[in-house]
Amino acid sequence: xxxxxxxxxxxxxxxxxxxxxxxxxxxxxxxxxxxxxxxxxxxxxxxxxxxxxxxxxxxxxxxxxxxxxxxxxxxxxxxxxxxxxxxxxxxxxxxxxxxxxxxxxxxxxxxxxxxxxxxxxxxxxxxxxxxxxxxxxxxxxxxxxxxxxxxxxxxxxxxxxxxxxxxxxxxxxxxxxxxxxxxxxxxxxxxxxxxxxxxxxxxxxxxxxxxxxxxxxxxxxxxxxxxxxxxxxxxxxxxxxxxxxxxxxxxxxxxxxxxxxxxxxxxxxxxxxxxxxxxxxxxxxxxxxxxxxxxxxxxxxxxxxxxxxxxxxxxxxxxxxxxxxxxxx
Amino acid sequence: xxxxxxxxxxxxxxxxxxxxxxxxxxxxxxxxxxxxxxxxxxxxxxxxxxxxxxxxxxxxxxxxxxxxxxxxxxxxxxxxxxxxxxxxxxxxxxxxxxxxxxxxxxxxxxxxxxxxxxxxxxxxxxxxxxxxxxxxxxxxxxxxxxxxxxxxxxxxxxxxxxxxxxxxxxxxxxxxxxxxxxxxxxxxxxxxxxxxxxxxxxxxxxxxxxxxxxxxxxxxxxxxxxxxxxxxxxxxxxxxxxxxxxxxxxxxxxxxxxxxxxxxxxxxxxxxxxxxxxxxxxxxxxxxxxxxxxxxxxxxxxxxxxxxxxxxxxxxxxxxxxxxxxxxxxxxxxxxxxxxxxxxxxxxxxxxxxxxxxxxxxxxxxxxxxxxxxxxxxxxxxxxxxxxxxxxxxxxx
Numbered sequence: 001x002x003x004x005x006x007x008x009x010x011x012x013x014x015x016x017x018x019x020x021x022x023x024x025x026x027x028x029x030x031x032x033x034x035x036x037x038x039x040x041x042x043x044x045x046x047x048x049x050x051x052x053x054x055x056x057x058x059x060x061x062x063x064x065x066x067x068x069x070x071x072x073x074x075x076x077x078x079x080x081x082x083x084x085x086x087x088x089x090x091x092x093x094x095x096x097x098x099x100x101x102x103x104x105x106x107x108x109x110x111x112x113x114x115x116x117x118x119x120x121x122x123x124x125x126x127x128x129x130x131x132x133x134x135x136x137x138x139x140x141x142x143x144x145x146x147x148x149x150x151x152x153x154x155x156x157x158x159x160x161x162x163x164x165x166x167x168x169x170x171x172x173x174x175x176x177x178x179x180x181x182x183x184x185x186x187x188x189x190x191x192x193x194x195x196x197x198x199x200x201x202x203x204x205x206x207x208x209x210x211x212x213x214x215x216x217x218x219x220x221x222x223x224x225x226x227x228x229x230x231x232x233x234x235x236x237x238x239x240x241x242x243x244x245x246x247x248x249x250x251x252x253x254x255x256x257x258x259x260x261x262x263x264x265x266x267x268x269x270x271x272x273x274x275x276x277x278x279x280x281x282x283x284x285x286x287x288x289x290x291x292x293x294x295x296x297x298x299x300x301x302x303x304x305x306x307x308x309x310x311x312x313x314x315x316x317x318x319x320x321x322x323x324x325x326x327x328x329x
Numbered sequence: 330x331x332x333x334x335x336x337x338x339x340x341x342x343x344x345x346x347x348x349x350x351x352x353x354x355x356x357x358x359x360x361x362x363x364x365x366x367x368x369x370x371x372x373x374x375x376x377x378x379x380x381x382x383x384x385x386x387x388x389x390x391x392x393x394x395x396x397x398x399x400x401x402x403x404x405x406x407x408x409x410x411x412x413x414x415x416x417x418x419x420x421x422x423x424x425x426x427x428x429x430x431x432x433x434x435x436x437x438x439x440x441x442x443x444x445x446x447x448x449x450x451x452x453x454x455x456x457x458x459x460x461x462x463x464x465x466x467x468x469x470x471x472x473x474x475x476x477x478x479x480x481x482x483x484x485x486x487x488x489x490x491x492x493x494x495x496x497x498x499x500x501x502x503x504x505x506x507x508x509x510x511x512x513x514x515x516x517x518x519x520x521x522x523x524x525x526x527x528x529x530x531x532x533x534x535x536x537x538x539x540x541x542x543x544x545x546x547x548x549x550x551x552x553x554x555x556x557x558x559x560x561x562x563x564x565x566x567x568x569x570x571x572x573x574x575x576x577x578x579x580x581x582x583x584x585x586x587x588x589x590x591x592x593x594x595x596x597x598x599x600x601x602x603x604x605x606x607x608x609x610x611x612x613x614x615x616x617x618x619x620x621x622x623x624x625x626x627x628x629x630x631x632x633x634x635x636x637x638x639x640x641x642x643x644x645x646x647x648x649x650x651x652x653x654x655x656x657x658x659x660x661x662x663x664x665x666x667x668x669x670x671x672x673x674x675x676x677x678x679x680x681x682x683x684x685x686x687x688x689x690x691x692x693x694x695x696x697x698x699x700x701x702x703x704x705x706x707x708x709x710x711x712x713x714x715x716x717x718x719x720x721x722x723x724x725x726x
Contacts, residue, residue: 002552002553003348005552005553006341006553009345010345013369015365023357024357031355032676032677033620033622033676033678034680034681034682035666035670035679036678036681036682038625038626039663039679040663040692042659043659043664044692044695046658046660046663047660048700050653050657052649052652054649054653055701056649101671103664109696113700113701116703137702154689154690154693155692155693155700156696158696158697158700159696159700162700163702171702173702174697174698176698218694222694270377270380273381274381298402301398301402302403304395305395307395309395309396312388312391312392313392315384315388316385316389316441319381322381
């Protein structure tokens with residue numbers, strides 16, 4: 001329908017001869033619809049459901065004699081998935097490898113998820129890691145990172161990074177980072193900041209040495225988010241953190257936001273521009289309100305409302321100019 | 330004042346940009362033609378990508394809140410403390426600023442103008458509700474749904490939203506208009522004694538009627554201007570048709586209207602079982618045959634809701650077994666379809682469309698969010714100490 005209107009407009013302007021317009025209309029009719037994204041989503045949903053169900057089954061039959069069948073099936077399935085992904089591997093490259101099919105990618109993901117379920121089970125029943133609790137999270141982190149680099153898989157890289165976060169004791173997942181960390185009650189501020197800075201550094205390294213530069217987004221989006229959120233939470237923490245005074249946290253947030261905006265210009269990324277602006281704006285507003293003297297109530301209120309009007313107008317102008325801003329590297 | 334807030338040309342420019350590059354990629358246009366089209370339809374408006382639009386909405390809302398606080402403080406200083414006055418000032422200020430931003434800065438649904446429109450309409454709706462409260466003797470709390478009060482409230486609201494949709498062609502406003510229309514119809518029906526029995530069928534008929542009307546509107550010369558609205562409304566009519574016949578919605582809605590705490594069996598239950606089972610399959614079939622992504626995705630969502638309906642009333646399988654079987658089924662189906670549809674069959678393909686953006690980066694974030702992180706066993710916790718001890722001890726599944 002859109003095509004009809006557009007072709008009519010083109011012909012009215014004399015930019016397209018009628019025969020060609022007919023050819024385009026026919027092509028639009030005959031062009032197959034791509035189910036690529038839908039099938040990928042279905043594969044991922046299937047894998048998540050399958051491994052989640054199997055993990056729960058394992059727990060429920062932990063003491064049954066018949067659980068051997070479940071474990072055997074899971075182990076076989078895991079080996080088959082890893083084997084399939086490995087058999088379809090491409091030669092190693094620091095760049096991005098382009099596979100013909102997306103099925104091996106998801107076989108690898110399935111293998112990694114099954115590995116996690118089995119590892120938890122083995123620890124629960126045989127207590128292999130004993131009291132070395134760190135090992136139980138470091139092992140999957142190392143394995144996943146190695147697989148991610150060898151088989152060039154961003155999803156497995158993200159799994160490795162969440163495992164690394166679990167080793168440190170911080171959730172780095174993009175949404176759980178807000179909910180799972182209990183930032184206002186726990187003492188995760190410093191750990192979160194350090195882990196986030198390390199991940200951001202790894203991302204910058206990947207980008208600038210051109211070693212898997214397409215991994216940089218995963219590293220920086222997860223890392224910078226954790227670091228900025230942990231540092232911002234310090235600002236609003238009622239009890240001051242002993243290792244991270246508030247003025248250091250403000251400086252850190254401002255520096256990291258500036259760094260993100262700088263990186264956004266380098267990578268032409270609107271996500272990082274948005275992240276840097278939002279976190280930087282929060283830190284700036286916090287400092288502004290802290291510095292204000294509220295002894296004469298009404299004037300302070302007027303000043304704050306005036307600040308919000310002007311500052312948001314400034315940010316909106318920055319966004320409107322963002323295309324030119326990002327292009328000027 | 331002209332009917333449309335944005336020039337019709339902007340919509341054409343935006344649609345042409347995507348279409349021409351696709352035709353060029355498929356070698357239906359020569360290089361010279363493509364360049365000519367690009368210069369002829371050079372976009373001269375501002376509409377950034379989704380992320381920046383979200384940011385613009387966010388900061389516009391903060392800015393409007395600041396401006397409203399400024400006005401309120403100013404009013405308080407000048408002894409003007411009427412809530413309604415402030416409301417009118419904010420609403421008219423937002424809508425006026427939006428017009429200026431569109432005309433002077435050439436924003437085309439950029440986030441800033443949309444946010445101003447939403448805030449303005451929201452405040453106007455509040456003022457209307459307040460006016461309805463003072464006009465009728467009935468209050469919102471004494472009058473239930475199905476009374477004259479809601480007619481007085483919803484009818485002017487429908488008019489306001491309809492005018493805003495016609496002028497700004499905004500998707501959210503169009504959706505709100507449609508939902509208010511449905512609410513108004515339901516309200517009128519529930520005044521009748523037999524209305525409750527007829528409600529599902531009237532809603533389904535309304536959906537069919539709206540869908541046919543939308544098909545007619547596609548022929549209009551200003552279709553491109555309203556295209557996004559029409560797509561959203563098409564999805565909504567499909568959803569209404571399904572949900573109005575869905576057993577869960579009818580049964581729980583019936584209980585809600587009757588004020589029952591536990592829902593009871595409804596009349597004509599087998600008919601609604603049938604609707605719940607068949608409609609998603611029809612949607613999916615139409616989506617694959619036509620082919621139409623809109624029908625397909627709506628059908629898949631409807632199928633998921635039908636499964637939820639089934640599991641809500643009948644415990645078919647324990648959840649973990651259902652997850653394993655369902656996951657395995659999805660997995661096998663997707664792998665089979667990926668191979669079967671390569672390169673293309675029946676007008677469908679599993680290969681990536683060159684025009685579609687790839688969401689690899691988004692995918693890695695989804696994996697980071699949904700994949701369980703390995704958990705170190707907490708010290709002192711003994712696993713497997715009894716049948717209930719092991720289950721659910723770990724929060725990651």
